[in-house]
Amino acid sequence: MAHDPIRDETSTIRFMSKPVISCRDLRKTYVGKPPIEALRGIDLTVEEGECFGVLGPNGAGKTTAIEILEGLLPATSGDVQILGKRWHEEADQIRQRIGISLQETQLSEKLTVRETVTLFRSFYREGMTPDEAIACVSLEKKADVWVKKLSGGQKQRLAIATALVGEPQVLFLDEPTTGLDPQSRRDLWQLIMDSRSQGRSVLLTTHYMDEAERLCDRIAIIDGGKVRAQGSPEELIAGLGGEHVIRFTLESQSNDALPDHFWRSLEGVREASFKAGDYQLTVAQPHRVIPHLLHSLDSAGQRASSLTTRQASLEDVFVKVAGRTLEEAEGEAT
């Protein structure tokens, strides 16, 4: 993709508040045969008090990126600042002020919830009491229960309690809801929104579009180790040039039924794509485009067998910047 209008629109740096996380030209190459370029130059800026989402398919480099920002993995090159400090200079000061939930940490099964949170509290100079942290994640009733006996969602909430107990300014959550049932996901979303409303900045990674759209003030879409688009969900969707998607199929089901001049004659269509008998048009004003479309189809001797419209979503943004759906991208990774 040589020219990317979405990225151009949103890459202007905001000067209103100071960033809690910023990284410039972050690169990570894993040594091996062949070497794997997990990150190929990533720029991110997370402002104070915002919830920032790193969205992308599995294997896009999300976890590598967040672990470098968390100080757990050295970058091959690039500059990282957390709360204005650098890892190699003031690691302890940074760690005192951030809270982390990793993917797939198995906390000790034979400690209780309270014992676990108390242990993590002891690592920080300042923070809330263990019981306060347990209340933050609504696990009061499970405080004296062994970790082993918790459900997946409860374990994830406990993991967040261990991140919150040091009263961090920045919370890093790596795929916090992966593998959870719908109710647990919603509980966790509420928990993350609560943390944000208490003034904490949140950086989370996810491969769920709905999660990013629902929780995040701003999003970076990562694919193939690069940021493909960055901005608020609304900005990203607006950047498609239209906020609505018209989808239709033809009765003839023919692959080349509609010639180029057909599209040129249609006004108000920003993007058109065709796949397996399915036509998709991105438009700003469907009420104007649809009558025109039906009329043109008629004069081309074609009839629509179905036609639907919907609001454009981050999924459409992903398709535009990554050239395939998120589902297809996930398929490549496995």
Place this chain on the structure above:
Amino acid sequence: MSDRFAKLKYSALRQMTIARLREFSREPAAIFWVYVFPILMMIALGVAFRNRPLEQLTVVVESGDRAEPTLQWLDADERFRVSIATAEDAHERLRTGKADLIVTPEESGSNDYRYTFDPTRPGSLLARNATDDALQRAAGREDLLVVADREVSEPGARYIDFLVPGLIGMGIMGGGLWGVGFAIVDMRIRKLLKRFLATPMNRSHFLVAVMISRLIYTIPEIVLLLICARFIFGVINQGSYLTVTVLILLGTIEFSGIGLLVASRAKTLETISGLLNLVMLPMWMASGIFFSYDRFPEYFQPLIRILPLTPLIDALRQTMLEGQTIADLGSQLVVMAVWAILTFFIGLRFFRWN
């Protein structure tokens, strides 16, 4: 909450140690291996190698004219279990170890005997000499000297007395290596080490806490073993308990350090199990847990003496069996301390948290 109270309550070293102790005490299998298994082992070995009453010597007299009177002479001595058998049968019994000696009366007209035995078997040699004595006396030999036997089997000189310090050393080795090495690799696999690394936790505090918790549960292990040894086998400590305690502490620190080093890079439980067994194998064989390492050739001795377990067991034996004090154990203490310090710092240096 006052500041000082909060400081103590949230001391990472203290919390980490308590957490390790809680985890250990909630693991029934760990309790068995640490507390029950060494005692069972001591009892089994103590019973198997207990000092038996007078050993019986099995003698076969080859059948013939003079077999019967020979049998009667020997039967008078309670050390012998005597029977008469044909030449063929007797040789078969000697060959299969069921007899220690064959006594063959020479052909008629003579009072002489022929002895057939295996000189490499201590029982055979003993039977030959004792039988010869008995037959010579029966034939009328007079003893020229008066001798008095005093039999000694006092506590302190028996096999069980030798064994108990060896078992203590073995317990400290196994406990330190498995308790620290396995626990660390397990935490690494569960990504718990990485999670800890993501906090401001002091890294050496973490490793020290793992060692302290190990020390805390090793002490009752040894005390229990010593109590059982005392009441079941009458094993007593000739030296000071303070010295024994110092040796236990230093030994535990030493093997925790080695456990840390062995576990510093390992990423799977298979790797760590293999490495730990590899490290322990030479010490099981050569450090004198079950038998004295003097049996190994001279040129191995310097090597054996600097194995981590050898000075611990030697020092424990010198204390418990010979009553030596800490001042006599200088060289052993130095070897142990060097192992402890080197392995801890090398382990810390190469430690893989991710």
